[in-house]
Each structure stands twice: as structure tokens, then as C-alpha cells.
Amino acid sequence: xxxxxxxxxxxxxxxxxxxxxxxxxxxxxxxxxxxxxxxxxxxxxxxxxxxxxxxxxxxxxxxxxxxxxxxxxxxxxxxxxxxxxxxxxxxxxxxxxxxxxxxxxxxxxxxxxxxxxxxxxxxxxxxxxxxxxxxxxxxxxxxxxxxxxxxxxxxxxxxxxxxxxxxxxxxxxxxxxxxxxxxxxxxxxxxxxxxxxxxxxxxxxxxxxxxxxxxxxxxxxxxxxx
Ligand SMILES: Nc1nc2c(ncn2[C@@H]2O[C@H](COP(=O)(O)OP(=O)(O)OP(=O)(O)O)[C@@H](O)[C@H]2O)c(=O)[nH]1
Ligand SMILES: [Mg+2]
Numbered sequence: 241x242x243x244x245x246x247x248x249x250x251x252x253x254x255x256x257x258x259x260x261x262x263x264x265x266x267x268x269x270x271x272x273x274x275x276x277x278x279x280x281x282x283x284x285x286x287x288x289x290x291x292x293x294x295x296x297x298x299x300x301x302x303x304x305x306x307x308x309x310x311x312x313x314x315x316x317x318x319x320x321x322x323x324x325x326x327x328x329x330x331x332x333x334x335x336x337x338x339x340x341x342x343x344x345x346x347x348x349x350x351x352x353x354x355x356x357x358x359x360x361x362x363x364x365x366x367x368x369x370x371x372x373x374x375x376x377x378x379x380x381x382x383x384x385x386x387x388x389x390x391x392x393x394x395x396x397x398x399x400x401x402x403x404x405x406x407x408x409x410x411x412x413x414x415x416x417x418x419x420x421x422x423x424x425x426x427x428x429x430x431x432x433x434x435x436x437x438x439x440x441x442x443x444x445x446x447x448x449x450x451x452x453x454x455x456x457x458x459x460x461x462x463x464x465x466x
Contacts, residue, residue, distance in 0.1 A: 260343070
């Protein structure tokens with residue numbers, strides 16, 4: 241949690257898109273920016289090098305106001321996937337409330353996916369977050385490409401973990417919103433347990449997810465001025 245100021249009535253939640261280099265983290269955010277209505281979100285900030293590789297992070301903010309008046313900002317970050325940017329990945333992970341791990345579906349990327357997931361677990365521990373408790377969803381991106389790992393193989397790999405799994409093509413624009421909505425749901429469940437979003441702020445799981453992704457059909461929730 242980046243900030244929770246009960247007097248000012250402000251909560252700032254942090255979600256992080258993690259994964260190996262070139263798996264499509266930045267493309268996921270660009271897709272969310274294009275597909276979700278602008279009423280509940282701010283502008284996408286993309287910090288690229290000349291070769292379109294993230295060196296710091298990208299940021300897409302979303303806003304809602306709970307029935308209690310609590311103004312909630314959800315900051316969605318990407319990390320740079322290249323191995324050499326580990327210090328930046330660690331910095332971006334700090335105080336994360338939820339993580340979407342974006343894997344590359346191509347068979348030749350399986351080792352990079354596994355290495356990056358191990359790196360996520362190590363960095364979570366280093367920044368004081370419990371990998372077993374942190375809300376997590378996994379997305380296998382680039383399903384539009386040839387030479388990809390079959391779905392049932394991926395499902396068997398992750399089934400024991402119980403982590404929600406999604407298949408997507410951020411380039412074609414499918415699977416991306418589903419992944420984000422699930423990340424919002426699992427993050428809400430965790431935050432509700434600690435901050436009583438439902439009881440104290442009248443904010444249900446559905447209102448939270450819907451208020452952030454389709455604000456025009458969520459009467460009673462307004463864009464915050466955060
Ligand atoms: N075919 C295909 N290409 C994709 C897809 N998603 C992303 N790409 C491409 O993969 C390349 C890398 O995408 P990025 O979104 O920049 O990857 P990233 O994970 O942010 O990479 P880093 O910032 O280096 O960690 C770009 O050329 C994208 O257009 C997809 O679903 N299908
Ligand atoms: Mg990137």
C-alpha cells in the first residue's frame with residue numbers, strides 16, 4: 241500500500257506487472273489504456289528507451305471514490321524485464337498490493353519465464369512481501385504466435401499453485417482486461433480483509449472492479465480528483 245490516510249480520506253493502491261523481458265507488460269498497459277473507458281483512469285506514462293525497452297517503469301493510474309467518500313487511486317506499474325534492471329524491479333515492487341505475472345507463451349521463452357518468476361519470489365522477499373500471501377495472477381501472453389506452449393501443459397504446470405491463470409494476446413487486445421479484472425478482484429479480497437473496504441467504506445468487490453473498469457455503469461462511484 242503506497243498510502244492510506246484516513247483523515248484525508250485517501251488510499252493509494254499499487255499493482256505491478258512483472259515478467260521477463262519483452263513478454264508484453266508495456267503492451268498490456270497500452271491495451272488497458274485503449275480498451276477501458278477514460279472516465280475511471282488517467283493518462284498512460286510510458287518511459288521507453290529508443291528500442292522500446294522499459295528502463296524504469298510505465299504507469300497507468302485509475303480512480304474511484306467509495307460510497308464513504310474514500311478516494312482510491314490504483315497505480316498500475318510495469319517493471320523493466322531485462323535482467324540488468326533488477327534494482328529497478330525491486331524498487332517498483334516495494335509496497336505492492338498485487339502482481340500480474342506476464343509470461344511469454346513461446347516455447348523458447350519457458351526458461352526465461354521460470355527465471356523471472358524465481359526473481360519475482362526473491363525480490364518480494366527482499367522488499368518484505370510474502371510471495372504466498374501477495375495477490376497474484378498469471379497471464380500467458382502472445383497466444384497469437386506460432387511455437388507456443390499448449391494451454392493444457394501450462395494449466396498442469398500452475399494448477400498446484402492455485403494461482404488464477406489467463407491466456408492473452410495483448411497485441412490483438414484479448415485476455416488483457418480479464419487478467420486486470422481478476423487482479424483487481426484478488427487484490428480487493430486481500431485489502432478488504434485488512435482495511436474493511438466493504439464494512440467501513442461501503443465498497444463491494446463488484447463495485448471496486450466495475451468502478452475501475454467500466455465507471456459509466458457504476459452509479460454512485462465517481463472519478464476522484466486524486
Ligand atoms: N505477437 C505478439 N507480440 C506482442 C504481444 N504483446 C507484446 N508483443 C510485442 O512484444 C514486444 C515487446 O513488448 P513490450 O510490451 O514492450 O514488452 P515488455 O514486457 O514491456 O518488455 P520490457 O520492457 O523489456 O520488459 C513488442 O514488439 C510488442 O509489440 C502479443 O500478444 N503478441
Ligand atoms: Mg516494458
